[in-house]
Amino acid sequence: MMTKHQVVNLASTQPIRTLDTDKLSQFGRLNNTIEGLYTTANEGQAELALAKKVTVNAAKTTYTFALYHDSYWSNGDVITAKDFVYSWQRALAPKTKAPDADLFTGIHNAKPILAGKLPATQLGVSAPSKFKLVVKLDHPMAELPERLAYPLFGPQNERVAQKYGAKYATKPQYQVYGGPFMVATKGYTKTHWHLVPNPHYWDRDHVYLTRINVTVFKSQKKMWQAYQDGRLDEVHLPFQKDKHLEKQADYTARPYSKMLLLSYRQRGPKPGVNRLLKQSQARLAISHAIDRKSLGTTTYGATSLPAQGIVPAGLSRGQRGTADFAAAQTNQSTLAYNPKLATKEWRSALKQAEISHPTLSLSYLVGPSTKKVAQRLQQQLTKVLPGLKVTLKAREWTISEQDDEVDTDITLTTQRAQYADPLSMLALFTTENAANTGHWSNQTYDDLVAQASNASSFNNRRWQNLLKAEGILMKYQGVTPLLQPASNYLVNPKLNGVQFNTVGTQSNFKGAYFVK
Structure with a gap:
């Protein structure tokens, strides 16, 4: 049975430097604020998320996605196909050029765009209608669904980005979110922030946590002490502590593909x-x-x-x-x-x-x-x-x-x-x-x-x-x-439903909850 108190306390070793998905090569806890055409399921496989259907041509070079009509940004705006077009073109634009922009290679014209020979607007992605997205490839890409599950391929709200200009994504109040959580504007500092449920998320009924607190710890010792005191629900272990803790109920070793x-x-x-x-x-x-x-x-x-x-x-x-x-x-x-x-x-x-x-x-x-x-x-x-x-x-x-x-x-x-x-x-x-x-x-x-x-x-x-x-x-x-490297943790045994991935982004708290 779930508890009434559904607040999880997590640690980080690095402060948030930006909320701009195009400026990050590691998304950390922020991956819980982003959702794209696909999401990563167990064992790294991709399953449809904001797209309800995909059709592929015989040559396997054109993917046509039908989006849900009732997916919303955290400010209430509808998520449309144009939000994906804007996001992908922005990621490749010379002004932003995302650290992982090479992941777009294979999508039509991505390679010459990355080389500076074509403008980003020539990328093979288009929105012929409000909820129809067409992606054209230079060649077949068997792994395309797995790639598109990565947060960099999520949408961005062009209206919001243009409204805030240079301020866009520098603080929570200058960003909107399409995933199950959003970064709260109150109590936000470089050393502490928290995520709260996105009130307009399409699958809001299956988001059980009311808050995810994230605190930056510069000292492993202080992080360990916070877990011991019950102020954290998860702590990453330095290897010296692993051996004598392996038999505890809250010990877990998580492999990750790095x-x-x-x-x-x-x-x-x-x-x-x-x-x-x-x-x-x-x-x-x-x-x-x-x-x-x-x-x-x-x-x-x-x-x-x-x-x-x-x-x-x-x-x-x-x-x-x-x-x-x-x-x-x-x-x-x-x-x-x-x-x-x-x-x-x-x-x-x-x-x-x-x-x-x-x-x-x-x-x-x-x-x-x-x-x-x-x-x-x-x-x-x-x-x-x-x-x-x-x-x-x-x-x-x-x-x-x-x-x-x-x-x-x-x-x-x-x-x-x-x-x-x-x-x-x-x-x-x-x-x-x-x-x-x-x-x-x-x-x-x-x-x-x-x-x-x-x-x-x-x-x-x-x-x-x-x-x-x-x-x-x-x-x-x-x-x-x-x-x-393997990552070894102690995790509150009452915390359930967290999806730990071995590729892409590590932990998804969408379905997480505490039991009595």
Whole structure:
């Protein structure tokens, strides 16, 4: 039986920097304020949300969506097809250019728009009538529904955006919401905000929480104490606390499809270092010098998984539901800890680069675990690779939580799968993708990813092309995957109905409720 008090208290480690969906690469709790054509169901699969029906032409290049007539913004405006057209064009416009704008690639004209060769108004999306949305593709995209479930593809209210201009989405009173919750205008600060039910949400009868409080904690200790005192209903555990809490009723381990990895700059200011890092032999030496199991257990805890490739474990399975893509990757030996081989490869790479005692700079995003990972990498690499010195540099969080251009030789970063398909990770490292900050390039890799991108269905040929592509990425260590962190939590056992996703956005509180 539900309790009368339906208020959930949550923690965050980062303040809200914007309410503009086009400025975010991670949506955090704000995903509960957004809903699009599709929503993410269990196991990352997409199901229709604001669209009641979709029809696809025979060539699988035109999707026609019929929208519900009774979906409303939080201010009472009807959500129309034009709201999607405006949102998508705005995301690609040079003035806004969303951090994840590459996700639009494959929709007609998205690629030349991203390259600055066409205006965003030429994107293949149109609204021939108030509740009819037509999406035209450059080629078939088997994974399109999964992509469209990502919050970036949600609608935006053009009337509201134009009304507030530069103020749009800077504060709760300058934004409207189409999801089950909205950010309340009262009590909003950078360190505390709360979500309340959207009174005009189409499925309001199935939203049970009356309030979601979110407080920013800079200290893990204070966050832990707040949970112990009953002031939080969920706390993320530092790995040191995991083991003795695993048998508690409120303990849960949540896998998530993200990968911690290293990318390499090959166009830096030091010619010798450029010559070194351009060699796959040097990158292989770095990979073989890393003890991933030790790295994971000493930083993120025993539930983290050593990388098997760039695609996270559990993200995608074969047609018969038996083969996990990550486990099927053939070049896993390039990720094995092999100090003897690493030393041999490194000496050979140094000779080719005509450099003997390189100093490599390694940057990491500020955070307790990432700092530990960087420090452990520094220790492991300098211990195994002769003549190497590694200097560390912290990167501060930005609105998009991404860097436009790397300014260190090696970058420690985290990439998240935004939809349940290997392509969501592999497409990031094609030559022209903005996420490929190290500018690694391989034509065969690009071609294989393009063939998988153009596939009209999830068939075996597409699967094999993706496996071959990852094999090339791992063979040359275009990027070096490290580990797949798991997130361990203590959660109030009386809190039910929260949907935890392994891809896209992590937690959906639409159907959450407390029981007695």
